[in-house]
Amino acid sequence: MKRLHNILKITLLILLFLCTINRTNAYSSELNLLNNTAIKGHRNMLYNREVFLTFDDGPSPNNTRKILKILDDNNVRATFFVVGSKVDENPSLLKELDNQGMAIGIHTYSHNYKKIYNNLESYLDDYERCKNSIEKLIHKTPISYVRMPGGSDNITSEKSVLDSIKTTLNNKNINYVDWNVCSNDADSKEVPTIKIENTIEYQCKNKKTAVILMHDTYYKHSTVESLPKIISYLKENGFIFRTFDDLTEQEETRMAASGIMNRR
Template sequence: MFFIIKRKKVILFFILCILICLIVYFIFNLVNKKTLLVSAFEEENFQDKISNLMNGNEKIAYLTFDDGPTSKSTPKILEILSEENVKATFFVIGKHVKQNPELVKQAYNDGHYIANHGYSHNNNKLYSSGDSFINEIKSTDLEIGKAIGIDNYSSHIFRFPNGYMANAFKSQKQQYAKLLNDIDYAYIDWNCLNKDSEKKYTNSELLNNLKNSCKNKGTLVILMHDTSDVNETDLVLKDSIDYLKEEGYIFNNFYDF
C-alpha cells in the first residue's frame, strides 16, 4: 500500500516537472522572439539588410497594409488573414491608432507586425524639421505602445508616406533618413503593389495589377492599404493570397526578419 502511494507521488512529481518545463519553454519562446527582433534591429547594417530584402530570390511574401487602422477596412482584413493563417505587417498612422486602439491590439495579438508610418501622414508637417520627423515616429510608437500595453514600444521599421522612392520631398527624405539609424530604425518601401490607392480599378483589375507587379520577382514586399478612401482591397485579398500560395510563396512578417 505504502509503495503504491509513493509510486503515485513519483508519477505526479514527474507530470508536474513536465508541465513546468512546457510553461518555461513557452515563455522563453515568446520572450526570445521579441529579444531576437530587437537585437537584429540594433545591428549597424540593419538598413542595408532590410533594403536587400527585396533583392532576395526566395519566394517569401511580406504583405503590408498602410494608412490604418480604420474601422471600415481593418477588421475585414484581419478576419481574412486569420482565415488564411497569414501573418502580415501594418504600417499604422499614429492619429488612426489613437482613434482605433482596439484594432491595433487585435492585430498585434493575432501575430501581425505593427510598423510605423508617421503620426499625421501630412508631408508638410512631417518634413518641417528633423525634430518634427522624429517626433512623429516617436508619438506613433507611443500610441501603439498604449494600444497594446507595452511601455517604450519601438516598431523599428518606418515607411515614408508615399514611399522613399517618390520624388516629392526627396531632399528632406534623404536628409532625415540618416536620423533613423540613431533611434534603431530602418525604412522600407515595396517592390510589388495592386495599386489599390488609385481608386480606379475593378476587383479583377486589382488582382491582375498584383500578378503583373510581382512577375519574375523573388521576395516580395507588397503594398496594400487598410483605409476607407481606397479600393476595397479586402474584396481581393483572399484571391491575392490564394494566387501567391499557388505560385509557391510563403508569408512572413518582420518578426521573421
C-alpha cells in the same frame, strides 16, 4: 516432331511476352523518373520564394477588421504600418492586430506630408507621437521597421530633408521599408478589384522576394475584396508569407542591396 514444334512456338511466345513486360516496366520507370524530376524542378522553382503583405494608413473601423478575418481564415500574417491618429481613433483595432500576431510598424502620426517633411525635427516629433500611441495600447515597442509616407524617395519632399531622416533613422537602428510590388489601390478612391489582382499577379510573376504595398483605409473596399484571390495566387505559386518582425541581419542586408529597405 509436331509436338516439339508446338513447344518451341509456345516457348517463343512466352519469351516475346516477357520482353514486352520488361520494356513496359522500363518505360514506366523512365516515365516516373522524368515526372518526378519535373515535379521536383517545379517545386524548386516555386517554393523558394517569400512575400511580405503590408498595409498602410490604417487602422480603419470597416476594412481593417475584414482584412484580419481574411488573414486569419488563410493562416497568414501581415505587417501593418499604422497612422498614430487612426490608432487613437480606433484603439481596439490596434489591440486586435497585436492579438492576432500581426507585425505593427510606424507610418507617422499625422500622415501630413507638409508637416512631417518640413524638416527632420518635424518628422521625428510625428514619429515619436505615433510610437507613443502604439506603446500605450499594446505595452510593447513597435517593430524597428518604419514606412515613410509616400516612400523613402517620394518626389513631394526636399531630398535634403529625406536624406537627413533616413540617416537619423538608421543611426537609431531603425530600418525604413519601401516596396517592390505596388497594388495601385491608392490610384483613386476605389480601384476595381480585378485591376488590383492583375497588378499584383503581374508584378509578382518573376520575383523571389515580394514586398506588396496595400492600404486598409476606409474606402479600400476593393483591396479587401481582392485579398482572398491574391493570397490564393501567392500560395499556388510557392510564396511563403513573412512579416517584418523576424528578419535576420543577413536578410536585412539582402533587402537593402535590392533597394527594398534603407534605399539611398
